[in-house]
Amino acid sequence: MVVEDDADVREALTEVLTDCQYNALHAANGAEALQRLRAADVRPCVILLDMMMPTMDGWQFRAAQKSDPSVSDIPVVVLSAHASGSEAAEKLDAVAYLAKPVSLESLVSLVERFCAVEQE
């Protein structure tokens, strides 16, 4: 699942994942992400989480996610344009940190660590 407020970045990330045969959900902020997570038929295998977002930011989302046992164990990868992104990832107990600008290879190899490609 891609949680990112910038529509262009969200679209680009989702597109690349779809190209690689993943079924990617997306949300524009933390609140929308929680809603989609709880309504999803198939649990996402990883969440790519932007930090700076309106309505509910990355920190608030992570807190809410951790307190909901039905989704708390989904691994989170922090996505940030800030130099402090890796610190944030550590504080949030994220499994990895992707620095923007994200390259296609690093994105794909990271997602491969957590997700099997859906069989057609």
Add this chain to the structure above:
Amino acid sequence: MTDSKPWPALLSNVQLAFQGIRDYAIFLLQTDGTVASWNEGARLIKGYSEAEIVGQSFSRFYTPEDQLAGKPAALLARALQEGRVEDEAWRVRKDGTRFWADVVITPLRDRDGTLRGFVKITRDLTARKEAEEALRQSEERMRLMIDSVNDHAIVMLDSSGKVATWNPGAERLKGYTAREIVGQSFERFYPEPEIRAGKPRLELETASREGRFEEEGWRLRKDGSRFWANVVLSAAKNERGELIGFTKVTRDLTDRKRSEEAIVERTRQQAAVARLGLFALEQPDVGAVIDRAVATVRETMGTEIVAVLELSADGKSLVLRAGCGLETASIGPVPIQLASPEAGNGQAARADAAQLGWQAFRMGGVLGKQGGSGMTVPIRASDPSREAHGLIEARSRAARAFRDDDVNFLQAVANVIAAALERRVMEEQVRAAEQKAVEERARASQVREALRERDEFISVAAHELRTPLTALQLKLQGAERGLKAEARQPVTGSTVETRLNGALRQTERLSLLVERLLDVTRIAAGRLELALDQFDLAALVRQVSDDFREPAAQTGSELRLESQQPLEGCWDRLRLEQVLVNLLSNAVKYGAGRPISVRTERAGERVRISVTDEGIGIAEADLPRIFTRFQRAAPVRNYGGLGLGLYIAKHIVEAHGGRVEVSSRPGQGSTFLVDLPVAAVQAVGKRDEARVRA
């Protein structure tokens, strides 16, 4: 020979046997052709009841043309002669409509051979006839279409892949005439390595298995030249599902491929410059920036030789500062000869960008003796009245053509180097200031404050640039994968196109951001220049408001415009548009989905534009700082952005001799008021004279 007496026994038997048959008209004719019996099928097909038709001549079933030609009698005569006659032709119903009939007439004879009459069996084949006609017409249309299509090669292959038909489009595209190619294997359209790899066979197999195969790839013309083709192979099967051949539609996409490649190349260059710019923003070491610039040019342009030559301190020679692909020792200082443009006026010539460019041209590129093809651009000072910093040259050993895009790319790299060099100068000033700290403590702290602000600026700017750069990079890499067709599933041309358009949109976002950053630099340096023009400000307000109606509606806000027409005056149109765009985008961003109103009015020699929202508003304590750099009242975690918009807007309005005011209450919304003089400066003559310094 004939006997026209009725034959009661036979008649009643026949009638009994055929009475109920509905699909065929089966009836008896007397020897002279009058109708002697009738059945249900005859009633249904021809429309006459038994009572109406018995005793009438059968010639009334024929068309007037056939009657005139004597066809009814001729058919009876042939039936007698040949023992049977069959005719497929138009017949006429009772209501005058025609139907396509299959008619069989057989003579009826006694045991002793005396002719007693005829049996006539008629089938209505109108539906079949119509279907055949439709088929014939569609085949004709298809043939005409295929022949007239010039930009598609439409070809039929037999099941073994041999060319069976060839259209003019195919001839135009591939260069073979039908005579040359029909009967030949379609493999000859493929490049040799692909034939060896068995690709043509594989494509036929895929098409026959899955019904269809589509791909984009290189194909060969008769003259051996290549073209980038979109090929659709469809299996043609008969009604039993057996393969009878293939249709192959080929389009030449070479032009599209080339322009896509050019866009990819340009976007790749822009992304490389953006990455270099980011690196330069955060890297204090100028040497590292220049090394990275050299590597960026080499990797992006594929030029083996790259050299950055810096103008020496005395301005008399160029010294190799960094480079690759050449022996450093082989390039000593290159003396430059400055042409003195206006000799005799006593002014010393300066090594400005134009002079250096001329120098590079005269020497055939500074590295001309290395051979190959090269291009050189000056590293211009950001202030055009200063000396240029030097030259950057990219050269490949093999001959190649450079395009405008390549020159623009190299110039952009040169600009990054210039900015880094200028920053070094600024930092040297700080060090010098610190040395004199005792007597100039105040000044040092001022410069330090400027540096601290700049660092903060760099961090925000870097963050803002990374967002579109992420989208740009992903779209571009996705499109590149598509073009190379190495994705696990084929990416079609239109997807590549969509991705490229997406990537281009990101480069526009990037350049807009960079433009805003440059505004800040201009304002800080007091170099914000206005280009004044006479125009109707109310029209501009209406145009910008119209542009925002859609984005406002998306957040649920209705945009209302109250505008007094017209507001003629003298301002910088682009700059005021920038102010309006900023105020309206803030209103939409912080407007909480409630109505936004825009008003214009004129009061004497001043005009006022106000933008009012009913959104989250601004706390009183925050009001004074919203017009300063990198400030926003809303939390940065939730609302991104440079925090530069209002800062720039305020300076633009002030440069016009106006002011921006804000009134706001938290939770109730904000009003921004722009107050401008009707004419920014008095009595404007030529446009050039209108340039004023803020």
